[in-house]
Amino acid sequence: MREREAMLVARFYAPGDIRLEEAPEPQAGEGELKIRVRNCSTCGTDVKIHRHGHHHIVPPRVIGHEIAGEVVQAGRGAAGWSTGDRVQVIAAIPCGACTDCTRGRQTICPNQESMGYHYDGGFAEYLVVPAKVLAVGGVNRIPDGIGFAEASVAEPLACVLNGQEIAGVGEGDTVVVTGAGPVGCMHVRMARARGAARVFLVELNRERLDMSAAVVSPDAAIAGDPVEEVLRLTGGRGPDVVITAAASNRAQEDAVRMAARRGRISFFGGLPKDDPVIPLDSNAVHYRELSILGANGSSPAHNRRALELVASGAVPVADLITERLGLGEVPKAIETVAAGSAIKVTVEP
Template sequence: MKAAVYHGKEDIRISDVDTPTIGDGEILIKVHACAVCGTDMRTYNHGHKSIEPGRVLGHEFCGEIVENASNNPLAIGERVVMYIVMPCGECRYCQKGIDNMCMNRTTLSYHHDGAFAEYVAIPEKAVANNHLYKVPDAIHSDAAALCEPLGCVLNAHGRLQVTSDDQVVVLGSGPIGVMHALVAKVHGAKNVMLLDPSKERLDIAERFGFDHYIQVSSDKAHHDAVMKATDGFGADVVIVACSVAAAQSDALELAGKQGRVEFFGGLPKDKPMTTLDGNLIHYKELMITGSFSEKRIDFERAQDLIMTEKIPALDIITHSLDIDNLTDAFGMMTSGESLKVCIHPNGVI
């Protein structure tokens, strides 16, 4: 079968490899769609300390069961999505119900071969713990593949607790930023503002009908625009949906008093430091949070929002490509000419 195999920084090869042979308790899935994640691009551009050479990448996927060597009642031919985090269930964090923080977790595409391939084998532990979820016939496989990243977004919103009184700024209009803005709308936010330096990206995101689209500028005219849009109060919630240190600093200035600020995107590993104005945090009484990955409850909530079409997942996907064009997808997403790109290892649907 064809698969995207990681060999190191800037070295992902589309190779012919053996189709996985599943063992007892495992399930084999024919991959219909696997979306490109920011982590995939960072792994390609910079490498990844947790991913060994030879690993097949890809973790935002939907596919069809073709073999089942387990007692799980899922049937051959059913389409499924997967909660990819496999926690130990025993450590301090698992006992507290925050399985995304498990000290011994393993994850598809990091510790097990992923879904940028014609077929992917689902480990026995994931099958036994019911990590596979059926997809309704009416939902496109591309849309279903976005359950994983949407679950990560919902993990952040679990602490932000957006309400109908809130005015929300999202810094970054890529696919994750758009998802954050859509979730804020689902939660009833009265004013959602999407900010980005790229006018092209903002133009793409106009299809979602947010309240304000504001271009970030070096002269900080976007600060005035946010203040005008919030009647001079600033935002109740500011979400940094990009891996830019300057955006983290900017967020504190855009937030209003007692604002909640979420640092969703991690910074580059070689430049992890940021400078924050401590007085803004102090005098505005700001609350700053971060988020990482997702819990099972977040993934299940994401499923519900996509399967009931409360989140228009298919509209987030702007391009579909064959697996041979995977690195082209990285370039498209980096340049801002696309939102989400889906890879179809068995041919474009």
């Protein structure tokens, strides 16, 4: 029997310790797909894992969860898939059987697992997509005209779509997006695609704000005190929707201060685990009838629709990818994300 070929993987061992290693190529089992990874993009979660680890990750683990590639082997029972199929893979894996899943609320599945956490992820030349991913429709065909890098960005875009659906972003809204990283940029474009009349982008880092605003062209790019400037721009009324696309306590507090009466506030970016509490003016929520909404990841359906939005041109993402690095440069890719010196960084194994 022929020995398995060797492949390269970037494995997380401990905070600050990611190693490029050789490993045997995995083989697809019952109901599984083996894919050749073409792009695995990086995000702020990878930064957190690299620096602090994660309670769902038992090292050593191949991380990376924004995955696109091509099928090289379909296991028995993986019907409908063939060698050469171009695919995008979900990150968050709902169980599909719990009360929340059966009610269509897969993003809050209490049994959720994730690629790159519970299963080896995309910072590798090859990976096996678990059968439970296929069982919930978590492998999506990449539409014609979309490259692998763009397809990998469909995963965070799916999360953006979920957040804006929950917040009800729609025709005529004035929307404030706090945080000018790649997710903030996608929120600006998604809000426009959903019919927002004006979209303002807020970011304390002037250099990062200028870099992102030059690409996504918000109606206003705001540094400094966002509350005062947003209220000025809205004639004192405030925005209909505020989306905090940053892990910032201040951003959440400012959102409550600036939102219009009956405004919707999306706490899209989670706060640090050791500092998750903010002061809240409950009377402001009460008298102004504010809605404060959470947003957590995306469902398989969100991923499919995100790919369609990219393919149609409604939400372009290609120009957000400003850094492309090889598999041996995963630590550099993650640190580039942390530094904020690029908009979107992708790894090409």
